[in-house]
Amino acid sequence: MQTNLADFIRDTPVGNEADEILRKCVHCGFCTATCPTYQLLGDELDSPRGRIYLIKQVLEGKRPTRKTQLHLDRCLTCRACETTCPSGVRYGRLADIGREIVEQQVERSLVDAAARRGLGWVLPHPSRFSPLLKLGQSVRPLMPGAIRQKIPRRQRARAWPAARHSRRMLVLDGCVQPAIAPDINASAAAVLDRLGISLVNVPAQVCCGAVSYHLSNPEAALDFMRRNIDAWWPHVEGGAEAIVITATGCAVMVKEYGELLADDSIYAEKAARISAMTRDLAQVIAAEDASPLRNGDDTRVAFHSPCTLQHGQKLAGVVEGILKGAGFVLTPVPDAHLCCGSAGTYSILQQDLSTRLLKNKVTALEAGNPQVIATANIGCLAHLQTGASLPVVHWIQLLADRDTGSAP
Ligand code: SF4
Ligand code: SF4
Numbered sequence: 001m002q003t004n005l006a007d008f009i010r011d012t013p014v015g016n017e018a019d020e021i022l023r024k025c026v027h028c029g030f031c032t033a034t035c036p037t038y039q040l041l042g043d044e045l046d047s048p049r050g051r052i053y054l055i056k057q058v059l060e061g062k063r064p065t066r067k068t069q070l071h072l073d074r075c076l077t078c079r080a081c082e083t084t085c086p087s088g089v090r091y092g093r094l095a096d097i098g099r100e101i102v103e104q105q106v107e108r109s110l111v112d113a114a115a116r117r118g119l120g121w122v123l124p125h126p127s128r129f130s131p132l133l134k135l136g137q138s139v140r141p142l143m144p145g146a147i148r149q150k151i152p153r154r155q156r157a158r159a160w161p162a163a164r165h166s167r168r169m170l171v172l173d174g175c176v177q178p179a180i181a182p183d184i185n186a187s188a189a190a191v192l193d194r195l196g197i198s199l200v201n202v203p204a205q206v207c208c209g210a211v212s213y214h215l216s217n218p219e220a221a222l223d224f225m226r227r228n229i230d231a232w233w234p235h236v237e238g239g240a241e242a243i244v245i246t247a248t249g250c251a252v253m254v255k256e257y258g259e260l261l262a263d264d265s266i267y268a269e270k271a272a273r274i275s276a277m278t279r280d281l282a283q284v285i286a287a288e289d290a291s292p293l294r295n296g297d298d299t300r301v302a303f304h305s306p307c308t309l310q311h312g313q314k315l316a317g318v319v320e321g322i323l324k325g326a327g328f329v330l331t332p333v334p335d336a337h338l339c340c341g342s343a344g345t346y347s348i349l350q351q352d353l354s355t356r357l358l359k360n361k362v363t364a365l366e367a368g369n370p371q372v373i374a375t376a377n378i379g380c381l382a383h384l385q386t387g388a389s390l391p392v393v394h395w396i397q398l399l400a401d402r403d404t405g406s407a408p
Pocket of ligand 2 (some may be wrong): 034035036037038046047048051074075076077078079080081082091
C-alpha cells in the first residue's frame with residue numbers, strides 16, 4: 001500500500017514503524033473473513049482492512065472524528081486478522097499506534113471518559129479492586145439475576161507448596177486474578193511442584209500494564225512494566241529460570257516489554273531479557289515430561305483458546321495437546337478462532353457486541369456436550385462464567401485437581 005505520512009509523524013520511530021506495517025497491507029481483504037466485528041456488523045469500517053484504512057488516513061493528516069474512534073474502539077484487538085493475513089501485517093501494533101494518536105486528537109464524551117478513567121483507576125490496583133469485589137460478593141445474593149451473574153463467586157485457593165526444588169521459576173501475580181481466582185496460580189504451583197519446579201511469587205510485583213496500555217494510557221503502562229522489572233530483577237540474577245504467566249493476556253504484554261521499552265536507556269536491556277525469559281504456563285508444561293500428570297480420568301472438556309493464546313502468542317493447540325496427553329477428552333468447538341467478547345475492558349465498554357460474542361461462544365463450547373469448560377485467561381474465564389451453564393475453570397486447575405499420587 002502506498003503511503004504519504006503527515007509531517008507530525010513522518011521520520012519518527014513510531015511513524016517509521018507504522019509506515020512499514022501499512023506498506024505490507026495489499027488490501028486483499030482475506031482478514032475480513034475471520035474478524036468477529038465484521039461478522040457481526042457487516043461494515044467495512046469494522047473490519048481489519050477498513051480500520052487499517054482509517055489509521056492510514058489519520059497518519060496522513062486527516063483529522064479523526066468520534067466515528068473514527070468508535071470503529072477503533074469496537075475492535076477487540078483479538079488479532080485473528082493477523083493469524084489470517086498472508087502478508088504478515090502486524091495489525092495489533094498498528095491499532096495501538098492509531099488509537100494513541102486518535103486519543104490525543106478526539107475528545108471523548110464525559111461518560112465515556114469517566115468510565116475509562118474509572119477502569120484505569122480500579123482494575124490494575126489489587127488494593128482498590130479487591131475490596132470492591134469483596135463488597136460485591138457480600139451483597140451478591142441480594143442482587144437481581146442479571147447483576148448477580150456478573151459478580152464472580154468467592155474462591156478459595158489450595159495450599160501453595162513449599163519451595164523445595166532447586167529449579168525455580170517466578171510467577172506473575174497479576175491485578176484482578178488474585179481477587180477473582182486465587183486458585184489458578186496456586187494450581188500452577190501445585191502442578192509444577194509435581195514436575196520438580198518451585199514457583200515463586202514475588203511480593204513487590206504489580207499489574208503487567210495491559211489494562212492501562214489498552215485504555216490508551218501508555219505512560220501508566222510503562223510505569224507498571226518498570227516496577228515489575230525492578231521486582232523480578234534480583235530473582236532473575238539469583239537464578240530463576242523463567243517468568244511464568246498463567247493469564248494469556250498478561251503473557252502477551254510481558255513478552256512485549258522488550259519492544260515497548262526499547263528506547264528507555266535505563267530499562268531497555270533488562271526489559272529485553274525479561275521478555276526473552278517469559279513463558280506462558282502452557283509452554284512451561286509442554287516442555288517438561290508431563291507423564292506424572294496422567295491418570296485414567298476421561299472428563300469431557302471444551303477448551304476455549306483465548307485470542308491472546310492462539311493469535312497473540314501463536315500457541316494454538318498447545319493446551320489442547322497437554323490436556324489430551326493427560327487423558328482428558330476434548331469436545332469439538334466450532335469457530336474456535338473467534339473471540340469470546342471479553343477482550344480486557346471490552347466487555348464493560350462495548351457491552352452489546354461483547355454479549356453477542358459471548359452467546360455465540362457459549363453455544364459453540366457447549367455444542368459437544370462437555371462436562372466442563374476450560375480456558376487460559378482470567379478475563380475470558382470471568383466472562384464465560386457469566387453466560388455458561390457449565391463450570392468454567394482454568395485448564396491448570398483440571399490438572400491440579402487430579403489425584404495422580406505422583407509427587408516426586
Ligand atoms: S491486513 Fe493482510 S489480509 Fe487484511 S487486507 Fe491487509 S494484506 Fe490483506
Ligand atoms: S483485532 Fe480482531 S476485531 Fe480487531 S480488526 Fe482484527 S480481527 Fe477484527
